[in-house]
Amino acid sequence: MTAAIDVDLAGRRIRVGLDVGGTKIDAVAVGPEGEILARLRRPTGWGEDAVVVSVVEAVDALAAEGGFTRSAIESVGVGIPGLVDADTGRVLHAVNLGVESLDLAGLAGRQLGIPVRVENDVKAAALGAAVLRGIEGSMAYLNLGTGVAAGIVVDGTIWRGARGTAGEVGHLSVDPNGRLCGCGQRGCIETFCGGGALARAWDRPGALPVRDILDSADAGDEHAMALRADLFHGGAAAVRALVLSADVERVIIGGGLTSLGDRLHAGIRAALRSGAEASAFMRSLHLDERIELLPAGSPAAAFGAAVVGATTPTKEIVSHG
Template sequence: MKGVDLADRAGRQIRVGLDVGGTKIDAVAVDPAGEILGRLRRPTGWGEDAVLENIALAVGTLAEQVGLSASDIRSVGVGIPGLVDADSGRVLHAVNLGVDSLDLAVRAERALGVPFRVENDVKAAALGAAALRGVSGSMAYLNLGTGVAAGIVMDGRIWRGARGTAGEVGHISVDPNGRLCGCGQRGCIETFCGGGALAKAWGRPGSLPVRDILDAADTGDSEAVALRDDLYRGAAAAVRVLVLSADVETVIIGGGLTSLGERLEQGIRHALLAGAEASPFMRSLHLDERIELLPAGSPAAAFGAALVGAAITEKESVSHG
């Protein structure tokens, strides 16, 4: 791992990273060379106590699977939705997890005897994506999931901004006459390319509504075609916003919608090309060449969480025992 030194004294050499999602926890154990030694997924549960318990179980089960004892684990990093105070390790308003307020780092450390560090899930995933793809300069990680948000990484560091809204491109309105967003505004980027908004607009049953939309669009269903266009155009708008404000070199796209694979990547690429057709300025940016899709099932988010944990300083780590 370029730029990340996970090496350590004997014992406590392993970094664990957890990506805590709305339905499941993705956990990886990372050795000092940055290699993933083991990975598992288990349900997240609902509410403060259940989430905490399942985090502890994920760490314990993963350690057992890899053949580690607690004393081999140097840190646990957690990426989790909601408003995260990275200094205190407290999580607020993780509504998809039923968590209103959880003193996660303190309680998890008490339970497991290992130093914890907590970060917003998209920011952690951004760090992981930058590391896994070997990006050394600037990049944004655009997460297309139920909602839409981005994390920005500059020279290997998460860019926090002034008040925690860096990369919140999902709630930039790009159409005053667009659909109403959950945030109360109209035409937010998230209303175009968020899985939740698309499923709601589609309104038909099915466990993978965005995949259903693409399949129906392929058969010519006009409503599905319109929503498919929204998806691609919304994601293209997010890419444009990230480049025309933060001017990142690359936009790496991750999140649940990446399970759509090639169709999604080509769709966004075509939308970027179509948007640049009439504009020499936009063409000069070559945005279609500056996006990358993470492979479905990429461990980037959990790996990034492990890197977040690895940023715990020696002093903090010692004081935690």
Template sequence: MKVGLDVGGTKTDAVAVDAAGEIVGRVRLTTGWGTDAVTATVLAAVGALGTDAGVDVAAVRSVGIGIPGQIEPGSGRVVHAVNLGVDELDLVAATQPTLGVPVGVENDVKAAALGAFALHGGSGSMAYLNLGTGIAAGIVSEGSLWRGARGTAGEVGHISVDPNGPLCRCGQRGCIEALAGGGSIAERWGRPGPLPVRDVFDAAEHGDELARVLRGDLARGVAAAVRVLVLTADVDEVVLGGGVTALGDRLMADVRAELAASAEASPFMRSLRLDERVELLPTGSPAAALGAALIGAARGAEGALAHG
């Protein structure tokens, strides 16, 4: 049995996975704020799988954690997880002694990429494009993550595609994230509401001019990210996930239309059939938690090999 946790800014999703790869238990907890509270949330989530989901926690052999922020290669140290109030935290050191099993830690988007790959059949190559407050991708080929030389492979959110576009928090203009990130859209919309991106889509359908611009920018940004991922990594497909994808068919119709329109003038782009190579991760999918479980299991296997 292996456990995986997707530690998000508001909720932590935890799953238990059996030897056959089936999810046999799942719980969701509110994520605490700050270093100590995040650690406590991780421990509580593993315990809740036993008390609330009926999982035999004594059978758990590894725990994997997907979490926002940068993960120092080869370690369990998380830095700059600003949405969690964490500047620096060694999650392995903080949790492994209590859990008593190997613990693996990975960036949440990269964990989700592995999980989405497994849910999608686990063969070929795939890019997982996370559309949330920000935008980033994870690239997987035959079950292995491609991290790049410095771990930044997939950071497509900060590729500028419009030098005259809106200012991005990274300092450039017209980045994919500035066009299509949920945080940027909410800021440019500037009107209160629990789901600003949905409000933008609704208002656009009623003729609001600003909303129409923002909705168009979102499609333009996502389509640009899809093109970048296919043209640079030539993945078989790009799977979209993250909070913005709750828009479902409305989002996909816009993105596919943008991809089709951009291919009209280019036989080469038409030959890539990009609109057929993009799809949506089902809402509520446990991809990130499942991917984290796989990362934890790999850490456990490494430990077993190291100890003979």
């Protein structure tokens, strides 16, 4: 693994990173050279107390798995959905976890006796992807899962923006006549390429609706073909939005839909090429060459959380006028 951004783990002990999702926690132990020493997945509890218990138990289970003790752990970093105050480690409005307001860093830190830092999960994953991919300039991590959101990393630092909506391209509308989004708007990018929106539009039973959509589209089902086109169109629109606003050099695609593998990658690349066909300006951006897909099951999110844990907080200077 190339860690081109200098994460100063050398000479220290073990950094633990947890990616806390709605149903499971992905936990990694990172060694002094940035190597992953141990990894496990555990279910996440629901509600504020249970989330704290899940985090503490995941750390202990990881230590048991890796054959080390709590005392060998230098820091714990947690990536979690919702609004996160990265300075205080408080989590707000993580609705899928039953969390309204939780001092996760304080409570878990005291129980573990280890410093805990907390970050929004997509931002942590963005940092992890930047480090794992060795990207030194600017990049966006585009998470295609149930919902759609992106995190931006510039020169090894998470781009926070003024009010926590940096990278929220999932809720840019790209079609005034598009499907109604859960957010209340119409034609949001998330209605095109979010796994939840596609499953609702598909509306047939099955454990992996987006995979079913692609399979049925390959078999000639017209509804599936239309949804497949939406998926690729939405992914392409998100990439365009990130490059035509923040002008990131690369867009790394992660999230649950990466289990679709090359079908997703090739489809979004083709949509970027076809969208640029009539436009010399868009062709000059070579967007189709600037995207890549994380391998399914990539530890980027948990690894990024470990990097967050290893980072000294710096107070942002932002006007909230």
